[in-house]
Amino acid sequence: MTNNVFQHGTVGGLRIHVMPTKAFKTYAISLYAGIPLDEKTVTSTALAPFVLRRGTATYPETTQFRERLEELYGAGFGFDIYKRGDYQIVQFRMDTINDSFVQSQESLLEQSFAFLGEVLTRPLVEDGSFRPSYVATERETVRKKLESIVNDKIRYAAERCIEEMCRNEPYRLHPLGQRADLDQITQKSLYESYNSWLDDAILDLYVVGDTTAEEVEKLVQRHFGRVQSEAGLYSSKFVPVSVNEVRTVEEKLDVSQGKLNLGLRTSITYKDDKYASAIMYNGILGGYPHSKLFVNVREKASLAYYASSRYDGHKGIGTIQSGIETQNYGKAVDIIEKQLEEMKAGNISDLELSQTKAMIRNQLSEIPDSAFEMISYDFNRQLSGKERTADQLLGQVEQIGAEDVKAAAETFQLDTIYFLTGKEE
Known part of the structure; x- marks a missing residue:
C-alpha cells in the first residue's frame, strides 16, 4: 500500500x-x-x-x-x-x-x-x-x-x-x-x-x-445506518462573471482607521489547468510579506497598516484587504490599481517568482505532516471534480514563468471597491 x-x-x-x-x-x-x-x-x-x-x-x-x-x-x-x-x-x-x-x-x-x-x-x-x-x-x-x-x-x-x-x-x-x-x-x-x-x-x-x-x-x-440519501456530487459547473463597470461602495461606521477592500473576478478556478498560475499571481500580488502590495503600498508609500490579497479558487474571485488613514483613500486606490496593472503588464521580477515559489513549496510540502491537512487537500477534489495531487500542483508551480503569471493577471478584473470609513466629526 x-x-x-x-x-x-x-x-x-x-x-x-x-x-x-x-x-x-x-x-x-x-x-x-x-x-x-x-x-x-x-x-x-x-x-x-x-x-x-x-x-x-x-x-x-x-x-x-x-x-x-x-x-x-x-x-x-x-x-x-x-x-x-x-x-x-x-x-x-x-x-x-x-x-x-x-x-x-x-x-x-x-x-x-x-x-x-x-x-x-x-x-x-x-x-x-x-x-x-x-x-x-x-x-x-x-x-x-x-x-x-x-x-x-x-x-x-x-x-x-x-x-x-x-x-x-x-x-x-x-x-x-x-x-x-x-x-x-x-x-x-x-x-x-x-x-x-x-x-x-x-x-x-x-x-x-x-x-x-x-x-x-x-x-x-x-x-451510520440512518444515512440513506444518495451520495450526490458537488456541481462543478462554473460560469465566469464578466465585469462591465467597477462599483464603489462607501460605508460609515465608528472606526478610527479606514478599511479599503477590493474584489476581483477571474475565470480561473480550482479545476482549471491554469490554477497554479492563479495561486502564483495571488502570491506575487499580496499573498506574502515580499508581495507587491506589502512592499509598495505598506513599506514604500507608507499608506497602509496592512495590505494583502487572497484568492478563492472554488469561487473564482480575488480580494485585496488594506487598512489606511481615511484621507489617503485616493492615493491608496491609485497605488493598489497600479500593482494590478504591473501584474497585467508582466512586470514581475525573477526574485518575486522565486520567493513566491519557495513560499508555496513550503506550504505544499507541509501537507503530509498533518492528517487533517491531507484530508482537507483531498476534499478539494470532491468539491471541484479535479484530480491533482499536491506533488503535481507543486510541479506545475515550479514551471511557471512571468508570462504565465501575466496571462493569469489578464483574467483578474476589478469588480468592487469597498471602503469602510469613520463618521464625520
Whole structure:
C-alpha cells in the first residue's frame, strides 16, 4: 500500500475516503456535509451542529457528552462551518489515539465511529424536537459569533466587500447565517430542518490512520445506518462573471482607521489547468510579506497598516484587504490599481517568482505532516471534480514563468471597491 493515497468507496449515502498509514499515532476522522448556500436554510444549517454537540440519545446531558470523549482517552471532537464556492459545508472532526497505544477492551476507532455516528444521526430528541434550552443557548452562541464579526472591523470589511460584490449570488451569505433569522428558529423548526439537511447533504467521510478501507466500510454500515440519501456530487459547473463597470461602495461606521477592500473576478478556478498560475499571481500580488502590495503600498508609500490579497479558487474571485488613514483613500486606490496593472503588464521580477515559489513549496510540502491537512487537500477534489495531487500542483508551480503569471493577471478584473470609513466629526 503506497503511503499518502486515499482509497475511495461508497456505502449507502456516504462517500468514504480512507488512507491506511502507520505514520500517525492517532486516527483522524473527518465528516463533511455540504448543501448549496441558500437564504432559507443557511442559518438553521449553521445552528444545527451547535445543538448536536450538546447531547445525544445516549449522552443527553452535555457533561455526559464530554465525559464520553474523556473515556475515549481524551479524544478530540469539534466542527467547523464554512463556504466553498456556493456551498455551505459543515465539517465534523475527531482525533482519537491509535488502538495500539492503549489498553482498551474495544477498538477506539469503533467507539469513535459509534460516537460520531450518534452525534450526526441520533441527537437528543424530546417530544419530537430538540431540547428547548439547548436551542435557546446555542442561538445566542451563533448570535455572538455573528456580532463579533461586526466588532472586528478587518473581518467585517472583508465580509461586506464580498456581500456587495456577490449581492446577487448565494456566495454573499455568511456560512454562520443571518442574525435576523435566529429568532424565528424554534426547537421544532430546527429539528425539521436538521432532518432535511441530513437527507439532502452531500456526505464525505475521511479516515487517516492504521486501518483499512474494509474495516471503515463495516464501521459505517454499523454506525451510520440512518444515512440513506444518495451520495450526490458537488456541481462543478462554473460560469465566469464578466465585469462591465467597477462599483464603489462607501460605508460609515465608528472606526478610527479606514478599511479599503477590493474584489476581483477571474475565470480561473480550482479545476482549471491554469490554477497554479492563479495561486502564483495571488502570491506575487499580496499573498506574502515580499508581495507587491506589502512592499509598495505598506513599506514604500507608507499608506497602509496592512495590505494583502487572497484568492478563492472554488469561487473564482480575488480580494485585496488594506487598512489606511481615511484621507489617503485616493492615493491608496491609485497605488493598489497600479500593482494590478504591473501584474497585467508582466512586470514581475525573477526574485518575486522565486520567493513566491519557495513560499508555496513550503506550504505544499507541509501537507503530509498533518492528517487533517491531507484530508482537507483531498476534499478539494470532491468539491471541484479535479484530480491533482499536491506533488503535481507543486510541479506545475515550479514551471511557471512571468508570462504565465501575466496571462493569469489578464483574467483578474476589478469588480468592487469597498471602503469602510469613520463618521464625520
